[in-house]
Amino acid sequence: MLDQCRHVTLDLSGVDYLGAAGFTALLTLRHEATQRGLFLRLGRHRSRPVHRALAASGVLEEFDRG
Numbered sequence: 001m002l003d004q005c006r007h008v009t010l011d012l013s014g015v016d017y018l019g020a021a022g023f024t025a026l027l028t029l030r031h032e033a034t035q036r037g038l039f040l041r042l043g044r045h046r047s048r049p050v051h052r053a054l055a056a057s058g059v060l061e062e063f064d065r066g
Contacts, residue, residue, distance in 0.1 A: 011043040
């Protein structure tokens, strides 16, 4: 069943802080998912710190495209 999974949604609603390491991990995960033909999205109810960090960096739309 997991072999057929192509869409992955991350629930980051409980994240209180998104620092450089977490930000880099999200971007790396998105890149690797794309390389494997997967679509990685953030859940609709993301926390304010996550939303602000991704919006300020200009990559929020990249996570909303999947």
